[in-house]
Amino acid sequence: MKTYLPALLLTLAWAGGAYAQSGEAVTSNEVNKIILGNYTPSDYQAATVITDPAVISTGLLNDISPDSLKAYLIMLNSFQNRNTFSDTSSSSFGIGAARRWVLSKFQQYSAANDDRLKSAYLTFTYNPSGAGCGSTSSINKHADVIAVLPGSQTANKSLIIVEAHMDSRNVSNCDVTGSAPGIGDNATGTALVLELARVMSKYTFRNTILFSVNTGEEQGLIGAKALANYLSNNNVLIKAVNNNDVSGGVFCGHTASAPSCPFYGDIDSTDLRIFSLGDFNSPDKQWARYIKLEYKEQLLSQVAVPTNIQVMEPEDRTGRGGDHQAFTKIGYTAVRFTQANEDGNGSNGSGYSDRQHNVRDSLGHYNSSTHTIDSIYVNTNYLARNALVNGNSMAMVALGPDTISMMGTLWSANTIKVMFNPANSPAYRVAVRSATNDWDTVYTVTGASSAVLKVPYASNTTFYVSAAAMDANGTESQFSTEYILSTGLFILDLQPDSTHPAAGDPGDQGIRLMPNRPNPFDEATMIAISSGTDAYADRCCLQISSLDGRLVERIPVHLQKGLNQVVFNHGFGVSGVYICSLIIDGLPVQSTKMIFRKQ
Numbered sequence: 001m002k003t004y005l006p007a008l009l010l011t012l013a014w015a016g017g018a019y020a021q022s023g024e025a026v027t028s029n030e031v032n033k034i035i036l037g038n039y040t041p042s043d044y045q046a047a048t049v050i051t052d053p054a055v056i057s058t059g060l061l062n063d064i065s066p067d068s069l070k071a072y073l074i075m076l077n078s079f080q081n082r083n084t085f086s087d088t089s090s091s092s093f094g095i096g097a098a099r100r101w102v103l104s105k106f107q108q109y110s111a112a113n114d115d116r117l118k119s120a121y122l123t124f125t126y127n128p129s130g131a132g133c134g135s136t137s138s139i140n141k142h143a144d145v146i147a148v149l150p151g152s153q154t155a156n157k158s159l160i161i162v163e164a165h166m167d168s169r170n171v172s173n174c175d176v177t178g179s180a181p182g183i184g185d186n187a188t189g190t191a192l193v194l195e196l197a198r199v200m201s202k203y204t205f206r207n208t209i210l211f212s213v214n215t216g217e218e219q220g221l222i223g224a225k226a227l228a229n230y231l232s233n234n235n236v237l238i239k240a241v242n243n244n245d246v247s248g249g250v251f252c253g254h255t256a257s258a259p260s261c262p263f264y265g266d267i268d269s270t271d272l273r274i275f276s277l278g279d280f281n282s283p284d285k286q287w288a289r290y291i292k293l294e295y296k297e298q299l300l301s302q303v304a305v306p307t308n309i310q311v312m313e314p315e316d317r318t319g320r321g322g323d324h325q326a327f328t329k330i331g332y333t334a335v336r337f338t339q340a341n342e343d344g345n346g347s348n349g350s351g352y353s354d355r356q357h358n359v360r361d362s363l364g365h366y367n368s369s370t371h372t373i374d375s376i377y378v379n380t381n382y383l384a385r386n387a388l389v390n391g392n393s394m395a396m397v398a399l400g401p402d403t404i405s406m407m408g409t410l411w412s413a414n415t416i417k418v419m420f421n422p423a424n425s426p427a428y429r430v431a432v433r434s435a436t437n438d439w440d441t442v443y444t445v446t447g448a449s450s451a452v453l454k455v456p457y458a459s460n461t462t463f464y465v466s467a468a469a470m471d472a473n474g475t476e477s478q479f480s481t482e483y484i485l486s487t488g489l490f491i492l493d494l495q496p497d498s499t500h501p502a503a504g505d506p507g508d509q510g511i512r513l514m515p516n517r518p519n520p521f522d523e524a525t526m527i528a529i530s531s532g533t534d535a536y537a538d539r540c541c542l543q544i545s546s547l548d549g550r551l552v553e554r555i556p557v558h559l560q561k562g563l564n565q566v567v568f569n570h571g572f573g574v575s576g577v578y579i580c581s582l583i584i585d586g587l588p589v590q591s592t593k594m595i596f597r598k599q
Contacts, residue, residue, distance in 0.1 A: 021124050021222055024230035026146070028120035034148045034208060036234060037157030044116050044150035046204040053399055053475045056203060057298040060391045063199040066380035069248075069387070072191035073378060075101060077181050077363040082168040084142065084216045084223075086176040094176075095215060098166055099145050102213050105194055106147040113201040119147040124226040126216065144214045144223045147197055151208040151398070158237040160398050161210045162196055162390060163224065164189025164244040165217030165323055170359045171348045173218055181362045184343060184355060186217070188248035188378055192387045200391060205398035207239060217245070217323050224323035232330050239397050239478060240287045241334035242390050243324035246342055246356070248383030253343035253354035257317035258569060259524050261341035269382040271308045271340035272389060275324075277315040279437070279517075279526045279565050280464065281481045283333040285311065289431070289439055290468075290478055291335070291393040298392055307385050310340070311437040313524040314567045320345075337386060343377075400475040401425065406467040408483035415454045416485060420467060423449030427470040431479055432456075434463040436518045444470075455487065462486045462514065484563075511536070511559075513582040513590040516568070520595035524569040527580060534561050536584050542566060543581045544594070552578060570596065 026032040033039050050056055076082070079098045087094030099121070106119035121143040128140070145166075168182020169175070181187070190213050197211045216222030224243075231238065250269040252261030261268065274291060276284035292309040300306055316322055316336060327334035343361075344354025355361040355377070364376035404420055411417040420428050427446040431439040432455055440463075445451040457463055464482040510532030516525045527542060540559040544552040555566055568580075581591040 020127050021226040021229060022127070024122060024124045024226045024233070026120050026122055026230070028118065031118045031120040031146070031148055034118060034150050035159070035210065035231070035236060037154045037208075037236075039150060039154065041150065041152050041154060044204070045152060046116065046202065047114065049152070049204045051399065051473055053298065053396055053473055056395050056399070057392050058302065059203075060199060060388055060395065061299060061302055064195055064384050064387050064391065066384045068195055068198065069191045069380045069383050070376070072105075072194050073183060073187050073363060073376070073380070076166070076187040076190060077183060081176060081178065081180040082166055082182060083174075083176045083180055084167045084219050085174065086180075095167060099143060099213070099215070102145040102166065102190070102194065106145070106197060106211070109198045109201045110147075116204075117147050117149050117197065117201045119145070122146050122212075122227055122230060124222075124230075126219075126222050126226075142215050142223065142226075144212055144227055146213075146227070147211045149197075149201060149203075149205070149209045149211075152204050152206050156207065156237075156402055158239045159208050159210050159231075160205075160239050160394050161212060161241040161327075162193055162244070162394060163212040163214055163227075163241060163323055164193045164247070165214045165223065166190045167215050167218050167223075168361075169218045169357055170361075171357070179359045181359070183363050183378060184249045184361050185246050185346070185357065186244075188246065188339075188383055189244035192244045192247055192383060192390065195384075195387050196391045196394070200395065203395070205395065206400070207398045209394060209398055214323055221321070221323050221326045224326035228326045228330055228332065232332075238327070238332045240393075241324060241327045241332060242291075242394065243322055243327075243334060243336045244386070244390065245322045245336060246338050247386050248378040248380065249339050249343055250341055250379045250382055251343050251377065252341040253345075253356070255345040255347060255352065255354050256342040257320050257345040259312065259314070260317060266341060268340040269379050270305065271310055272386055273310050273312050273338045273340055275312045275314060275316050275336040275338065276334075277328045279313075280484065280528065280563050283478075283481070284315075284328060284335055285437060286466065286479045286482070287333050288335050289433075289437070290397070290476070291389065293431075293439065293442060294393050294396045294476075295389050298396065299388065303385070303388075305381070305385065307389055309389065313437065313518075313521075313526050314569060317342075318569055337390060339382070339386070396475055397478060399471075399473070401469045401471045401477045403478045404428075404467060404469045404480055406430075406465075406480050406483070408465040408485060410485050410487075411452050413459065414457060414487050415452055416465060417450060417452050418445075418465065418467060419450040420445075420469070425469040426472050427474075429468045429470060429476050429479075431466050431468075432463055434461055434517075435515070457487045459487050511582075511584075511589065513580070513592055515592055516580060516594050524567055525594065527566045527568055529557065529559065529564045529566075529582060531559050531561055531564060534559070539585050541583045542568075543583050543588070544568065545579050545581070547577055547579065557582075 088096030110117035170180040214223035252266035324334035344356035346357030430443040514528040
C-alpha cells in the first residue's frame with residue numbers, strides 16, 4: 001500500500017543521475033484500464049478459479065522450471081548488449097530486440113491461458129540534459145515491458161508488482177555496441193519475472209498482478225521511476241513491489257558490496273537476502289517479514305532444498321541501489337530480492353577482476369574447441385527457488401483480505417490485549433518481535449474481535465506488535481503497522497511531556513537511546529532513539545567507540561519527535577564489544593553496548 005513512514009529514517013540513500021522522465025503512457029488502452037481498475041472482472045476470469053492457498057503454493061513449486069529459466073538466460077545472452085541506449089531497430093541485437101522478445105513471451109503465456117494476461121509497453125521520454133549516453137530525441141524514447149493479470153474484483157484496486165531491470169552494461173555505462181551480456185546483473189531477474197508470468201497466468205487472484213521488465217536501471221532507475229510516476233500520477237494503489245536484481249549467482253567475488261559474502265570463492269545457493277527501508281512501523285520491513293512467514297508456512301515442509309530468507313537491516317547494499325527505491329521514495333511499499341553472494345561490486349577500478357558490471361558477467365565458460373558454453377555461472381536451481389519465494393508471497397497477498405488496523409495495550413506484566421478493526425474476519429494473526437527483524441511468535445486468534453495473549457519476553461523488554469486478518473481459506477492479509485510495548489511497563493509514550501519546557505534536560509524530554517537491533521550483529525544493525533521533542537534536532541549525533549576509547553564512527557542525527565532510526569553498517573571482519581553513545585551539545589547523554597560478531 002502507499003504509506004508514508006512516521007519515523008525519521010536515517011539511512012544511506014542511493015541517488016541516481018539528475019535526469020528526468022516524462023510523458024509516461026501505456027500503449028494499450030485495455031492494459032491501462034486494467035491497471036486503473038476500470039474493467040469487468042468476469043471478462044478475465046480463469047475457467048477454473050482456485051482459491052485454496054495450499055493448492056496454489058504447491059502449483060508454483062511444481063511448475064517453476066530451472067530449464068525454462070536457463071532458456072530465458074540463453075536468449076537474453078543472444079542480444080549481446082542490452083544497454084539502455086543500444087540499438088532499437090535490429091531484430092537480433094540491442095535493447096529493442098530484447099524488449100520485443102519479452103513482449104512476445106508475455107503474449108505467448110496469454111495465448112496459453114485464455115488470453116487473460118494482457119501486455120503492453122510503458123513508453124516515456126528521458127532527457128539527459130546534455131549529459132548521459134545519448135542526446136538525440138530518438139535515443140531518448142524508452143520503454144518498459146509490462147503485463148497485467150486482472151484480479152477477480154475491483155472494490156480494492158491495489159496492485160501487486162514484480163519487477164526486474166533488463167538493461168545491461170560493461171566497464172563503460174555508455175558502451176552501446178560492445179559485449180555487455182549482463183547475465184547476473186540482471187538477466188537473472190528478468191528471467192525470474194518471465195517465469196512467474198508463465199506459471200501464475202493460469203490462476204485468478206483477488207487483486208491484479210503486474211509484471212514489469214524495466215529499462216534504464218543502470219542510468220539511475222529511469223524505467224522504474226517512469227512506472228512509479230505513472231502509477232502515482234494516476235492514484236493507483238499498490239500492496240507491494242518485489243524487485244529482483246542480481247538473483248541467480250552463488251559465487252562470492254573479491255569486492256562484493258557489504259553486507260554480502262564473507263570471503264572470495266565462498267559458494268551459497270541456499271540464502272536469499274531481502275533488503276527493505278526502515279524498521280519500526282515500516283511497511284517495507286513488514287512486507288519482508290510477510291514474505292518469510294508465507295514461505296515458512298506454505299512451502300518449507302515441501303521443498304527439497306530450503307531457502308534461508310534473511311530480512312536485511314538496510315534498504316540496499318552499502319553505496320548501491322535498485323529499482324525498488326523508485327517506489328519507496330514516493331511512499332509505495334517495495335523490497336529488493338538479491339542473491340546471498342555477489343561476484344563483485346561493479347566498481348571496475350584498478351585491479352578489478354570480478355564479473356559484475358563487466359564483460360565477464362557472461363552466461364558461462366566458452367569452450368573454444370567445441371564452440372559451446374560448457375558451464376554457466378548462474379545456478380538455475382537457486383534462481384528457481386528465489387522465484388518460488390517471490391511468487392508465493394505475491395499469490396498469498398493477491399488472494400488474501402485487505403489490511404486491518406489494531407490497538408495493543410499491556411494487560412499485565414507479560415500479557416497484551418489486542419483489538420482488531422474491522423472485527424468481522426473469520427480469524428486474525430498477531431505477530432510480535434523484539435530484538436531482531438524477524439517475528440518471534442505469530443499467534444492465531446479465531447472467533448473473536450480481541451484477544452489477550454502471553455508474550456515470550458522477560459521483564460522490561462521492548463517489543464513490537466502487529467496484526468493481520470485471515471479469510472475463510474486461511475490466507476493472511478498484509479500486517480498492520482506496529483505498536484511498541486514493553487513488558488512490565490505501560491505503552492511506550494513517544495509524545496512530548498507538556499509539563500516540561502521545550503529545551504531542558506534531555507531526559508525530561510522523553511529522549512531515550514534504545515538497544516540496537518539485532519544485537520549481537522555481524523553486518524548491520526538498527527539504532528533507535530525515541531524523543532518527545534524537536535528541540536535538539538540539530539544538536540545530536542551517535543558516537544561509536546571501542547572499549548579503549550578509540551572513535552570508530554560519528555553519525556550526525558537530526559533528532560525529531562517520535563522514533564528516529566539510524567542504520568549502522570560495519571561490514572565483515574570486526575568483532576568485539578563497542579559503545580554507542582548519544583551525544584547532545586557535545587556531551588554524552590546515554591550509552592548502550594553493541595556486540596560485533598565476526599561471521
